[in-house]
Amino acid sequence: MPQKPPNLVYGLEDTLPLPTALLLGLQHVFVMSTAFIFPVVIVRSFGGSAEQAAFMVTMSILAGGVGTILQALRKQGMGSGYLCPAVCGPSYLSASLLAAQTGGLSLVYGMTAFAGLFEVFFSRLMHRLRILFPAEVTGVVVTLVGVAVIPVAIPNFLGISPGDAVTEALELFVAAITLGTMVAISVWSRGKLRLYSVLVGITIGYILAAATGILGGPEIARILDAPLLALPDLSHPGWSFDLALLIPFTIAVLCSSLKSIGDLTTCQKINDAEWKRPDMRNIGGGILADGSSALLSGFIGGMGQSTSSSNVGLSIGTGATSRIIAFAAGVILILLTFFPKLASVFVVMPGPVMGAGLVFVAAFMIVNGLQIITSRMMDTRKTFVVGFAFIFGLSIDIFPDFFTGLPGSVQSVFSSSLALGTATALILNLIFRIGIARRKTLLLEPGTDFSDTIFTFFETMGGTWGARKEVIQRAESAVNELVESIVFLDATREAIRADIRFEEDSLDIDIRYTGKPLDLSPGGPPSDADLLEDDTALARLSAFLVWKYADSVTADDKDGECRIRLHFDH
Known part of the structure; x- marks a missing residue:
């Protein structure tokens, strides 16, 4: 309605x-x-x-x-x-x-x-x-x-x-x-x-x-x-x-x-x-x-x-x-x-x-x-x-x-x-429209300045796809927050792969890495006291922000490969 x-x-x-x-x-x-x-x-x-x-x-x-x-x-x-x-x-x-x-x-x-x-x-x-x-x-x-x-x-x-x-x-x-x-x-x-x-x-x-x-x-x-x-x-x-x-x-x-x-x-x-x-x-x-x-x-x-x-x-x-x-x-x-x-x-x-x-x-x-x-x-x-x-x-x-x-x-x-x-x-x-790819892959290496890489990629592809600015801004923030969390928690030391697919009504991001899975259970933000005293508070804050940016989040892991899927309505 x-x-x-x-x-x-x-x-x-x-x-x-x-x-x-x-x-x-x-x-x-x-x-x-x-x-x-x-x-x-x-x-x-x-x-x-x-x-x-x-x-x-x-x-x-x-x-x-x-x-x-x-x-x-x-x-x-x-x-x-x-x-x-x-x-x-x-x-x-x-x-x-x-x-x-x-x-x-x-x-x-x-x-x-x-x-x-x-x-x-x-x-x-x-x-x-x-x-x-x-x-x-x-x-x-x-x-x-x-x-x-x-x-x-x-x-x-x-x-x-x-x-x-x-x-x-x-x-x-x-x-x-x-x-x-x-x-x-x-x-x-x-x-x-x-x-x-x-x-x-x-x-x-x-x-x-x-x-x-x-x-x-x-x-x-x-x-x-x-x-x-x-x-x-x-x-x-x-x-x-x-x-x-x-x-x-x-x-x-x-x-x-x-x-x-x-x-x-x-x-x-x-x-x-x-x-x-x-x-x-x-x-x-x-x-x-x-x-x-x-x-x-x-x-x-x-x-x-x-x-x-x-x-x-x-x-x-x-x-x-x-x-x-x-x-x-x-x-x-x-x-x-x-x-x-x-x-x-x-x-x-x-x-x-x-x-x-x-x-x-x-x-x-x-x-x-x-x-x-x-x-x-x-x-x-x-x-x-x-x-x-x-x-x-x-x-x-x-x-x-x-x-x-x-x-x-x-x-x-x-x-x-x-x-x-x-x-x-x-x-x-x-x-x-000739030559515009609706599917792109982004490789991010821990220890590099991946934030600039993420933001440059999404700004460039957002213009190429003719995407809504607000959706692209949420997507780049969610991916950046997620990768920062993976690196901060030392979940992997190998390259992180992001497969991005854009359609007129959706933007889907499939993030894969080999290492420890993240707890992305939805929940409220941690309090100020939790951030000072609880070692898991930053991880919970990261999960809260990713859920806030994306319209849906799913995660699974199999044989050491972790997969996180972010979906954005467009």
Whole structure:
């Protein structure tokens, strides 16, 4: 059972009053609404009508609502059980644009359904792919997810759009007040007001935008003219399939899955104060929910769905991660498809307000990714994995024109810093694993300075293995204490052999020597008086420390050969 971190107001399994759950769910829907623009971009790319755009947005919202609920489930392998909402996935944008321009919306829907089906299959393999996702890779993905929000967040924050390249003072004022309100409530508020920091900030932003004219007459008229209640338009254009688009959509769904792995890893970490490593079976359930929502979206006429990194950042910022909020947000999204007037409020969100919300949540994602990277020891290989992934990933944002002429079949990999950075980290991780030995032997000679040898060995191998710093420190202390005790008690005068085996979830050390066995019976530490008067007190102190460092200790001896096994959970 995960241990609830102290910074959470509402943890994963906490129950909430219904009004609180609905307000927090509404807050998440406001953040999710930033992705509603992607279907509009796809329809406009081939000259589609406003009705086609409205249909695709509506169906995407419906699929997102269902996907959000599926993700919060944890039954029969479906869902991760976390608050990790589903939205229109930016990883699908490049491939969807190519499909729309090639064969219209029917091809977009058919290829999206195929991508969802592929992700469902991929989810069943997740528990066998732990080797692909060490902490440095998942940390890079989470960090780049936050970085990928910046190109969308900053232009909106500054009030810049394709038809408006000038930042007005009023736009900057609204953005600054909106962001400042969110930050002030998060940092200085008392009680549960922190839960609603984004909702309060967005509300103030809307009011200021209306008062300053940024939210103008056409936008307000759109809200007023929209019917309060209506059935969704079901004029579906059908489905089609093109073998030539198989590679772009496969790349898109893999990028989307890797982003979701990062999001779900973050959810695990923020909900467990004793988090150690990604739970790949749980992530597999989350990817299954992700693929199912993408499959549903393609079937009913929406855009490919993926977990929302911004909403994960929101849950960190507000300290509310209860999955009840996911059910509330999912229901609200489904209801939006029947209430056009309410949906239009999200569609006309002013750019400065949207930008402020995205800046707020991106900060949490970036820092959380860096924390995942630094949760493990680093050596030169892992430094290259992380450093090169950031360098080549960010080159997309720094030199975008350089990648525009690439073939469409590989365009998805070079469509964003997230896609290229993730691909770089995965490939380098596999390359740099070549030559890494999971089993090592250390020989220690009595009468030599074995302490330096022990500490140097574990520090070097800890970085090579990417082990947790705390586990390596306990292991080197336990081995040093044990060898010191063997030498001090004159248990042997021959070389002491330590066989070390590292796995992702364990570190095992097998120490062998020829001589007298040690008494390593567990017990309490000797008193100060015992240390002064009892000759066996130092041996008992050593045994106590070894048991304190290691998670389990076993010892036996046969024909003069003594064997001590130390096990450490990792």
